[in-house]
Amino acid sequence: MISMKNLIRLSIAMAAITAIIISCSNDENGNDDDEDIVSGELHAAFADFDTDETTIYLEGSNVVIETTGNPSHDTPYWGEGNEKYIAPTVTTEEDMTPTRIPQYDGTASLTVTTTPEIASSTTATQLGAIGIAVSGAAIFNDQEGNGALDEAAVSLDYTGGHIGPAEYHYHLEPLAFTNDDENLVGIIADGFFIYGRKCNATGTYPNDLDASGGHTSTTQHTNEAEYHYHIINELYSTTGRYIVFVGPYQGDPSSIN
Ligand SMILES: [Zn+2]
Ligand SMILES: [Zn+2]
Structure with missing residues (x-):
């Protein structure tokens, strides 16, 4: 009991x-x-973006990239007297477009999915910002206002950027942070990253790029193969330099504004 x-x-x-x-x-x-x-972690590649010029955060299944629109590096386009001003080398004060960076508010924002996918059809790039570089400044394609870049090419600074006439932006390989290497260049409006002319997966120029300069492989930021773009290792037109990104977008682009 x-x-x-x-x-x-x-x-x-x-x-x-x-x-x-x-x-x-x-x-x-x-x-x-x-x-x-x-909901997830920021992709490791975002750690390469300049934290003075950009603010990057998750919003549900999207990532938001906010930027001042200004480049983190030296350029003559800061204008004489600015601490980031350097005298022009590959262009001249006479050939430079008249606006200087402090005169224009380049603030912009891009919202893309954290899991971009190849779309069923490609989309041509357009005038204006088609991507945001790690420096904070915009990436443009190979067109300038009224036509091909060639005529405006003399105004491009040492790092392939100029103002024309709104925000400072790159048309050519931005040598301030990528020069014949595998460095991250920035993010394109469809959410895919763009790297320099070489790929971390092989240590050299990729030979399997599609028409947009894209392919699927590992990078320094991920051990899981993922689609990304490269600056195509072919001299562009008469510039004697390399264009950043012509397109078309392989994913669905969001607007940058
Ligand atoms: Zn331009
Ligand atoms: Zn690659």
């Missing part, structure tokens, strides 16, 4: 076991909830 004292002990023991079971299942549920709340 169980004494009252033992019955109480047994009840306490049973209650403790029940409490442990509840507490375990709560822990599991709690962890699951935490994973649901944190």
Whole structure:
């Protein structure tokens, strides 16, 4: 016969076991909830973006890239007297377009999915910003206002950028942060990253690029093969330099504004 004292002990023991079971299942549920709340991590490539010029954060299943629109590096386009001003080398004060960076508010924002995919059809690039570089400045294609870049090419600075006449932007390989290497250049409006002329996967110029300069491989930012663009290793027109990105977009582009 169980004494009252033992019955109480047994009840306490049973209650403790029940409490442990509840507490375990709560822990599991709690962890699951935490994973649901944190929707993901920023892609490792975003660590290469200049933190003075850009603010990058997750918003649900999207990533938002906000930028001042200004380049983090020296250029004559900062204008004489600015601490980031350097005298022109490959262009001249006479050939430069008249606007200087501090005279224009280049603030812009791009929202793209964290999991971009190749679209069923490609989309041609357009005038204006088609991407945001790691420096904070915009990436443009090979067109300038009224036509091909050639006529405006004399105004491009040492890093392939100029103003024409809105925000400072790159048309050519931005030598300030990528020069015949595998460095990250920036993000294109369809959410795919663009790298320099070489690929980290092989250490040299990729030979399997599609018409947009894209292919699928690992990079210095991921061990899982993923689609990304490269600056195509072919001299562009008469510039004697390399164009950043002509397109077409292989994914669905978002607007940069
Ligand atoms: Zn331009
Ligand atoms: Zn690659």
